Amino acid sequence: MEDNVLVSSKIHGRSKSTTAKRNCIICGQRISKRRRTQHNFQKISRGQLNLQRTRPCLLNFQSLPKDIVLRVMSKLTLKEVTQLSVVSTNWRQAWTFHPNLYFGIKTALGNNAKRKGTSSDLNCRISSGNKFIKRVDAILEKHCGTMVNKFAVKFGLSNEHANHVNGWVAFAIASKARVIILDFSPDWKSHENNYDFSCHIFDKHNGSYLEALRLDSVTLNPPLDFCGFATLNCLLLTMLQHLEQLISKCHVLEWLSIQSCNQLHNLHVSEPLCCLQYLSIQGCHLQRMELHAPNLTTFEYDGSLALVTLNECSNIKASTIRLFDEKTLQNILTGIPSVLPHVETLYVEVHVKTQV
Incomplete structure (x- = not known):
């Protein structure tokens, strides 16, 4: 115890x-x-x-270097940057530095706007077109206008809006845009009064930054002294005519796509395209095509049977051919090897009509 x-x-x-x-x-x-x-x-x-x-460090957007601002802006869409400018006072002018400008029916007129061409009312289309033009003009007026990477317009416009479109193209050139997209294809019907693409605006100085160009539903009438695009390596043409002179002046072109050019029957490129590596022709009613592309490696063709001459194109490794023709299958299969004698991978899809 x-x-x-x-x-x-x-x-x-x-x-x-x-x-x-x-x-x-x-x-x-x-x-x-x-x-x-x-x-x-x-x-x-x-x-x-x-x-x-x-004390917490307050970030002043205006004091940031331009390369940092552009890098931040490139990660966001124009809509996201606009929302950011509303929330934060320090980023109120952020959207004016956005490097990628895309103007479509929703981005310019809002999500509730009708899709272009869905309305058959002429007055409604005219009203929507005027609102679209005013919105784009207002945005470009407040934009800083420097170091634009991509400039795109997708809306059904015609040559009657040429004054506004010429101003937009001049803005893209002055801002040293690397990519320009002009898609004026209407959805409700095809119009004949296409916008006349202003080739004369580009010269060897102000077009030296352009690397990619897409044109849809425009008219090409380049002048005789057109110098071309010295740095253009990617070209997409849709529903156009008179392409030969434009293509011939793109000496460093590496990627070329021609789509739905129904009025294009003969394609003859006089100048050699020594840098061209990819060629795609789809939905065209070609009868004859001839070009000189010694470094071409990929060739895609979708359309009717045509007389194709690819001069010194012995480096083609892959090719896809889709033909819609009434001729016999024997004529088609004997014609393809003569055009692509050194191809390694060949895919052929043929639609022919047979008589029972």
Whole structure:
């Protein structure tokens, strides 16, 4: 019994001493914090403590380098940047530095706007076209106009809007846009009064930044002294005529696609396309085609059977041929090897009419 009392007293003694030590440590920490706080108050009263270290750093958008601004803007869409400018006052002018400008029915007129061409009412189409033009003009007027990477317009416009479109193209050239897309194809019907693409605006100086060009439902009438595009390596043409002179002036062209040019029957490119590697022709009613492309590696053709001459195109590795023709299958299969004698991968799809 005495042993038990002795043991319990020792245990209680240890616990009391441990608790006392803990209290001392806690009190010591409280005293040190209190002394530190009092010491800081003394410094504040003497003006020795720099409070700027404790203030949050505010980011001024206008003070950022242009390359940083463009890199941030390129990760967002124009709609997202516009929403950001509404939320944050520091980023209120952020959208004016956006490098990718895409103007379509939704981006210019809102999500509730009708898709272009779905309305058969002429007055409704005219009203939508006027609103679209005013919106684009207002945005470009406030844009900084420098270091634009991509400039795209997709709306059913015609040559009667040429003054506005010429101003947009001039803006894209002045802002050193690398990619220009002009898609004026209407959905409700095809119009004959296509926009006359202003080739004369481009010269060897202001067109030196253009690398990719897409034209849809425009008219090409390049002047005789047209110098071409010195840096253009990607060209997509849809529903156009008179393509030969434009293509011949693209000496560093690497990628060429021609689609739905129904009025194009003969395609003869006089100048050699030494850099051309990819060629695609789809939905055209060609009768004869001739070009010189010694470095062509991929050739795709979709349309009627035509007399194709590919001069010195011995490097073609892959080819896809889709033909819609009434001629016999024997004539088709004997004509393809003569055009592509060195092809390694060939896919042929032929639709022929047979008589029962």
